[in-house]
Amino acid sequence: xxxxxxxxxxxxxxxxxxxxxxxxxxxxxxxxxxxxxxxxxxxxxxxxxxxxxxxxxxxxxxxxxxxxxxxxxxxxxxxxxxxxxxxxxxxxxxxxxxxxxxxxxxxxxxxxxxxxxxxxxxxxxxxxxxxxxxxxxxxxxxxxxxxxxxxxxxxxxxxxxxxxxxxxxxxxxxxxxxxxxxxxxxxxxxxxxxxxxxxxxxxxxxxxxxxxxxxxxxxxxxxxxxxxxxxxxxxxxxxxxxxxxxxxxxxxxxxxxxxxxxxxxxxxxxxxxxxxxxxxxxxxxxxxxxxxxxxxxxxxxxxxxxxxxxxxxxxxxxxxxxxxxxxxxxxxxxxxxxxxxxxxxxxxxxxxxxxxxxxxxxxxxxxxxxxxxxxxxxxxxxxxxxxxxxxxxxxxxxxxxxxxxxx
Amino acid sequence: xxxxxxxxxxxxxxxxxxxxxxxxxxxxxxxxxxxxxxxxxxxxxxxxxxxxxxxxxxxxxxxxxxxxxxxxxxxxxxxxxxxxxxxxxxxxxxxxxxxxxxxxxxxxxxxxxxxxxxxxxxxxxxxxxxxxxxxxxxxxxxxxxxxxxxxxxxxxxxxxxxxxxxxxxxxxxxxxxxxxxxxxxxxxxxxxxxxxxxxxxxxxxxxxxxxxxxxxxxxxxxxxxxxxxx
Numbered sequence: 061x062x063x064x065x066x067x068x069x070x071x072x073x074x075x076x077x078x079x080x081x082x083x084x085x086x087x088x089x090x091x092x093x094x095x096x097x098x099x100x101x102x103x104x105x106x107x108x109x110x111x112x113x114x115x116x117x118x119x120x121x122x123x124x125x126x127x128x129x130x131x132x133x134x135x136x137x138x139x140x141x142x143x144x145x146x147x148x149x150x151x152x153x154x155x156x157x158x159x160x161x162x163x164x165x166x167x168x169x170x171x172x173x174x175x176x177x178x179x180x181x182x183x184x185x186x187x188x189x190x191x192x193x194x195x196x197x198x199x200x201x202x203x204x205x206x207x208x209x210x211x212x213x214x215x216x217x218x219x220x221x222x223x224x225x226x227x228x229x230x231x232x233x234x235x236x237x238x239x240x241x242x243x244x245x246x247x248x249x250x251x252x253x254x255x256x257x258x259x260x261x262x263x264x265x266x267x268x269x270x271x272x273x274x275x276x277x278x279x280x281x282x283x284x285x286x287x288x289x290x291x292x293x294x295x296x297x298x299x300x301x302x303x304x305x306x307x308x309x310x311x312x313x314x315x316x317x318x319x320x321x322x323x324x325x326x327x328x329x330x331x332x333x334x335x336x337x338x339x340x341x342x343x344x345x346x347x348x349x350x351x352x353x354x355x356x357x358x359x360x361x362x363x364x365x366x367x368x369x370x371x372x373x374x375x376x377x378x379x380x381x382x383x384x385x386x387x388x389x390x391x392x393x394x395x396x397x398x399x400x401x402x403x404x405x406x407x408x409x410x411x412x413x414x415x416x417x418x419x420x421x422x423x424x425x426x427x428x429x430x431x432x433x434x435x436x437x438x439x440x441x442x443x444x445x446x447x448x449x450x451x452x453x454x455x456x457x458x459x460x461x462x463x464x465x466x467x
Numbered sequence: 468x469x470x471x472x473x474x475x476x477x478x479x480x481x482x483x484x485x486x487x488x489x490x491x492x493x494x495x496x497x498x499x500x501x502x503x504x505x506x507x508x509x510x511x512x513x514x515x516x517x518x519x520x521x522x523x524x525x526x527x528x529x530x531x532x533x534x535x536x537x538x539x540x541x542x543x544x545x546x547x548x549x550x551x552x553x554x555x556x557x558x559x560x561x562x563x564x565x566x567x568x569x570x571x572x573x574x575x576x577x578x579x580x581x582x583x584x585x586x587x588x589x590x591x592x593x594x595x596x597x598x599x600x601x602x603x604x605x606x607x608x609x610x611x612x613x614x615x616x617x618x619x620x621x622x623x624x625x626x627x628x629x630x631x632x633x634x635x636x637x638x639x640x641x642x643x644x645x646x647x648x649x650x651x652x653x654x655x656x657x658x659x660x661x662x663x664x665x666x667x668x669x670x671x672x673x674x675x676x677x678x679x680x681x682x683x684x685x686x687x688x689x690x691x692x693x694x695x696x697x
Contacts, residue, residue, distance in 0.1 A: 065686035075686040081693050084677045113697075115686030149675045153543055153629060168679045169564075169667035171697050173660070182667075185681065191697055197683030205683050205692075208675075 063117045063201030064428040069107035072429050080205035085132035088209040090124035094222040095199045097435050097445045098230060099256045100370050105432055108324060109372060111174055111191040119200030120145035120188040121229040123222060133209040141213035143206055144397035145230045147185035150211035161394035167194045200428060202449045214401045223416045224408055232415060233400040234368050235261025239269050241366035241391035242317035249273040249310050253351040254321035255283035257444050258368055260418050262319050263290045277302055280440040286418055306358045314360030322351035323369030332377060349375050357382050367392035418444045419459050424451035536637045536659045540666040543630040544673050546622035547601040553620060554604055562668035562678060589613045615640040635662055
């Protein structure tokens with residue numbers, strides 16, 4: 061089959077590789093119909109995530125049609141399914157507590173050594189995301205092996221188009237859990253750093269959970285426009301002093317909750333971010349947490365900080381004084397996707413959540429490498445890219461004619 | 468550097484040399500402290516222990532045997548079920564990576580076939596030295612084994628509803644001493660790595676019914692999509 065493979069920093073290619081096979085009786089194989097490029101794929105593209113190997117297949121936002129079924133899978137051939145990016149066994153202590161991304165069994169015995177060394181305990185598995193999380197092939201390919209198919213896949217009712225449900229695999233539950241972790245109360249003002257797909261879904265989720273105001277921060281005009289379309293007030297961080305602006309806009313109180321949807325590769329003008337960039341490039345540090353620091357310093361006393369943005373290693377200059385003295389609460393983590401999919405699917409069906417307004421491009425799998433470059437270099441216009449193995453090479457469709465209409 | 472985030476534009480180049488000297492002095496001081504505590508520890512080696520921890524976690528000279536390896540894993544199953552599976556030694560090759568086969572000889576003795584470096588195999592006979600159903604199994608190799616080894620696995624109830632803590636303790640005499648251990652380490656068969664991974668596989672098998680595999684295709688020509696390579 062054809063598959064998009066990683067070969068090094070800023071080097072992804074479409075290769076011909078063997079087809080996946082059923083390995084365990086609970087597995088299924090799906091034929092991919094839609095697979096999106098995620099913001100966190102850029103961390104792989106930029107070489108920020110360790111333990112990638114040349115030849116790894118990327119892609120963790122996948123859906124498709126079941127074409128092969130293991131003896132112990134409850135799925136049936138022909139069903140359309142969305143696949144959570146988190147691989148979860150469903151029977152360990154953590155899965156029992158619905159902490160699916162902390163699954164104790166889904167990272168193979170050999171690859172879990174790495175995260176045990178880095179983080180103290182082994183991480184759960186994830187599709188298409190380096191060997192730290194198990195080394196599973198991703199779905200930016202024609203076919204995908206799905207382990208534990210009785211736990212993750214969401215069967216999609218007939219008549220719902222791919223674009224509407226694809227994001228149940230990652231970014232929609234991630235934005236939703238980000239808002240849930242912000243413990244929003246009626247009347248709250250919520251500040252969201254980063255208006256990428258996760259930020260946009262966090263904004264939508266925050267309003268659905270009763271936020272009075274959402275203030276969104278970014279520097280790409282098109283992404284800020286999408287946030288505004290959801291009803292957020294917007295801040296362009298190159299135009300304004302963000303901390304001062306948040307202070308003034310909240311009458312000197314500060315946002316009740318701050319959500320960092322940026323993660324380890326923050327852009328920014330601060331001296332701290334310039335130093336972090338130098339450190340990351342000289343291997344003296346791993347993460348560039350400018351947005352994270354700003355969120356902690358901006359948050360009101362006793363407020364909540366929610367961090368869906370991806371971090372991987374060590375941070376310099378964590379503002380622990382501000383965090384402690386103000387009595388902040390922080391919640392974070394990889395998304396427990398399986399916990400949220402049923403509820404979110406229902407909300408999509410009922411029209412409560414708009415999942416298509418952010419899609420800017422559809423392209424063939426063969427055009428994947430070009431799409432990675434655009435996703436990296438043209439973040440203003442490329443707001444979400446969906447790859448479709450069914451399309452012919454060169455068949456790039458620019459969308460985004462659809463603008464979100466506030467309910 | 469401290470405080471730059473808040474103070475912003477302070478000139479940093481001027482005091483680079485000064486900071487380097489402070490850094491060097493701090494490192495020298497840290498080395499001195501480490502040396503002091505290192506000595507202090509060896510002086511207190513004979514004192515009674517205060518910690519409620521397994522012997523394998525003891526530091527330095529307090530450890531009873533440097534070759535002692537211990538690892539605990541919590542498994543979401545009851546102790547009797549786990550004991551029963553383990554006690555049937557034939558099952559061990561399902562999750563112990565270097566155990567090719569175990570053959571039960573009589574109620575207390577079994578013959579083990581172990582994968583050794585360079586594609587070879589070694590065999591030894593192991594004898595049960597302690598057997599408490601649902602709680603403990605201990606064994607040791609009989610006279611003449613190539614790798615003399617002794618093991619003990621305990622099944623300890625975790626908090627109610629949280630399954631069983633399985634603690635394996637292994638002592639071994641590595642083949643050909645230090646050189647053998649170095650070879651074993653290169654081949655990732657170093658015993659503590661092996662114990663850690665074997666227990667993870669035991670947990671996977673008991674909790675999910677399968678030993679987890681991320682086997683999948685890749686662009687690496689030498690690999691097959693049905694095998695686990697790392």
